[in-house]
Amino acid sequence: MIRYRFPEEKEALLHYAITLENKKVEEILHGDGIKSPEEARELATFFWKMVDQTVTDSDKSLDIAGYKNLESLCEDVMQSLRSHFIATGYVDIWEEESDKA
């Protein structure tokens, strides 16, 4: 299970999973977190796509999970996801996808 430091992180992740039409990530978020290397890569790749989308949404002053400036929200989400990748043993996949972003 992903342990979020703040509840708005999950709200934002789910919002972007729906917006970016990523059913696999929705299932990971609704389930017990990542359970395979494939799911780990899907979630890590999705996170950086989400960050790109938050830049667009910030420029449009959209309100996402109660925030208009989404920079620090992305940092909070990143921290919770990094911790989950470490706890599940998939931090190398996180690093690989981070390097590509």
Add this chain to the structure above:
Amino acid sequence: MEQFKTTDDLREYIKSLGAFRARPAITGEHPTLYLNHEQGTMHHGVREKDYFFSTCRQWVLPHSQMGLSFSGHWSHLKDIMKIKTKHSKGNAVSVFWVLEAADIPNGLKFEVDKQDSQHYFLTVTEMMLTTQLAQKLSWVADRMSEIKDARKAL
């Protein structure tokens, strides 16, 4: 003040610092205080969710796993820098850092995140006024070294 042109140059420099605690900041942002009120609820530039506040929000209470976030490793710092750079609207992103062994004000202490050994909290170890915490965080910022416009190296 240092400037770097490649990721390798910056990574090697960061590694050479030893045990550091770092925070990137976009030009115009403060290294340790949030002056942009669109980032959530703030009290004197301190994010409410970063610290354990009293009900009246006038006081901050000790907590070993709550505090301002700092990177303690290149890998963590790189991720935060990427987010900052994407949100920078083309402005420079600088890295502000202190050594683990550097003097920090009484009542503050770096604590490793129990969920991520590359991440640290600048925690409060004794009850203090919110205004005192803001002053102490500002004091820390004044003593941080700066790697100017580090996004060029990403």
